[in-house]
Amino acid sequence: MTGQLWAVLIAAFLASTVEFVEAFTIVLVVGVTINWRSAWVGTAAAAAVLAVLVAIFGTAIVLFIPLQALRFVIGLLLVLFGLKWLKKAILRYAGLKAIHDEEAIYEENLAAMKMRGEQIPTRTDPFGVATSFKSVLLEGLEVAFIVITFGVQADTGGQSKGIFIAALGAAAACLLVVALGAFIRAPLQRVPENTLKFVVGIMLTSFGTFWGGESLGILWWHEDLSLPLLILFYLAVTGILIQVLKPYASPRTPQMVTGGDQIQKPLEKEVLG
Amino acid sequence: MNAILRGIKATYNFFSGDAIILSTVLIAFALGFFLDKVVGVSSLVLTIVFIALIVLGLALTLSREALSHQRIH
Numbered sequence: 143m144t145g146q147l148w149a150v151l152i153a154a155f156l157a158s159t160v161e162f163v164e165a166f167t168i169v170l171v172v173g174v175t176i177n178w179r180s181a182w183v184g185t186a187a188a189a190a191v192l193a194v195l196v197a198i199f200g201t202a203i204v205l206f207i208p209l210q211a212l213r214f215v216i217g218l219l220l221v222l223f224g225l226k227w228l229k230k231a232i233l234r235y236a237g238l239k240a241i242h243d244e245e246a247i248y249e250e251n252l253a254a255m256k257m258r259g260e261q262i263p264t265r266t267d268p269f270g271v272a273t274s275f276k277s278v279l280l281e282g283l284e285v286a287f288i289v290i291t292f293g294v295q296a297d298t299g300g301q302s303k304g305i306f307i308a309a310l311g312a313a314a315a316c317l318l319v320v321a322l323g324a325f326i327r328a329p330l331q332r333v334p335e336n337t338l339k340f341v342v343g344i345m346l347t348s349f350g351t352f353w354g355g356e357s358l359g360i361l362w363w364h365e366d367l368s369l370p371l372l373i374l375f376y377l378a379v380t381g382i383l384i385q386v387l388k389p390y391a392s393p394r395t396p397q398m399v400t401g402g403d404q405i406q407k408p409l410e411k412e413v414l415g
Numbered sequence: 416m417n418a419i420l421r422g423i424k425a426t427y428n429f430f431s432g433d434a435i436i437l438s439t440v441l442i443a444f445a446l447g448f449f450l451d452k453v454v455g456v457s458s459l460v461l462t463i464v465f466i467a468l469i470v471l472g473l474a475l476t477l478s479r480e481a482l483s484h485q486r487i488h
Contacts, residue, residue, distance in 0.1 A: 218444050225436045225473050232477060238484050268429065347469070354444060355465055359451035361458040379470055383477055390481035 147307045150292050154311030157288045160366050162319040165281035168349065170323055171342045172270045175335075180270030187271070188278035192286065201290050201305070207283060210357050216276045217354025223273060224346030228380060231340035235384045237391030273346070280353065285312050344380065348372040435479065439472030 173181035199206050233239040289312050293305030333341075352369050355362065362368035431437035447465045450456045456464075 214444070214448075218440065219430065221440050221443075221469060222431045222436065225440065225469070225476075226432060228473060229433065229436070229476055229480075232473075233480060236481075238480060351466060351469060355447070355462065358444070358447040358461060358465065359458065360447075360462050360465065362462075375466075379473075383474060387477060387481050390485050 147303065150304055151307050151311040154288055154292045154308035155315045157292075158285045158312035158315035159319060161281045161284045161288070162316050164349065164366075164369070165278045166319050166323050167345060168277035169274045170327065171338070171345055172274045174327070174333075175338045175342050176267050176270035177265075179265070180267040181274045183266050184271040184274030184276075185278045188275045188282060191279055192282040195283075196286060201294060203283075204287055204290050209283060209287065212280055212283065213353045214357035216280050217350045217352070217357055219276060220273075220346045220350030221354060222350075223269070224343050224348070224350055226343075227339055228343030228347060228376075231336055231343055232380055232384055232387065234336050235340070236387035238387060277349070285316075288312065340380070344373055344376050347376055351376075433476055435476040436472045439468055439475065443468035443472070 169181050169185055172184070195203055195207065230239065289305060289308040292311075293308035348369060351372055352362065363371070427437075431440075443465055446468065447461060450461055450464060
């Protein structure tokens with residue numbers, strides 16, 4: 143293998159790793175907070191759509207798929223989803239969400255089932271499927287663009303296996319990210335429910351702001367490196383909001399720290415409830 | 416007609432369920448698009464306006480919840 147092909151392999155690997163980390167972060171939080179079935183259904187559906195798109199368009203996919211428009215729509219939806227989750231988590235942390243409501247009773251029942259060792263029924267959740275689908279589709283398309291762009295550049299530079307080598311780099315990145323994700327999955331399951339929902343809200347809002355901002359023409363500082371900064375920014379803002387809201391909580395409304403902090407519950411309760 | 420209304424309500428609840436968040440986020444994206452494509456502001460200004468509107472939406476809906484909670488208790 144020539145030096146140019148090695149360069150393509152490494153560049154595709156590194157660039158794809160960033161995209162896979164972004165997609166897998168969302169899949170992971172959906173899996174942990176909603177259920178894994180929904181996370182995998184969304185991921186599989188997105189992978190199928192990607193496969194169809196690549197099969198139809200081949201390398202011309204770069205010309206036909208409006209990545210900016212996709213970023214706009216997905217960014218907008220993620221910000222909406224993220225703020226909704228953040229709002230509920232902040233209200234609970236501030237003590238403004240009553241403990242003795244239907245949601246809490248439902249969660250306590252599930253916690254009791256879990257303590258008795260009973261299987262908690264899981265079913266495909268539209269919100270979880272949609273969230274993981276959008277993220278995997280967008281990031282998967284970006285990986286396809288990376289593979290094609292790097293591969294075609296190597297091919298026009300006199301190489302014949304540019305796209306294949308770039309695809310190998312992307313596949314290696316995917317394996318690495320999934321393997322790392324499998325390691326952190328178990329510790330994540332032990333994080334309290336409201337904390338996870340808070341983290342999901344921060345993640346979805348940050349990713350939505352990042353992708354939405356990109357589609358609007360924002361040139362983020364050092365591109366993907368801005369994402370951790372956005373996450374820190376939203377953490378700081380929500381921390382301030384929680385402190386500001388705490389005095390509004392009545393003494394008769396205890397903070398939501400029991401029951402729901404230990405178990406998962408279906409999405410529509412969270413979204414529609 | 417009822418089925419259509421139920422459909423619209425379910426869609427609204429699925430995507431947002433909060434009028435304040437929905438309107439401020441839509442304004443943030445629409446204004447961001449306008450500022451970039453029509454006015455041609457710098458990326459920094461666009462970033463500040465865009466993020467400020469998103470945070471504003473969250474702050475407004477939370478303050479509404481806090482005030483209504485205070486009225487009830």
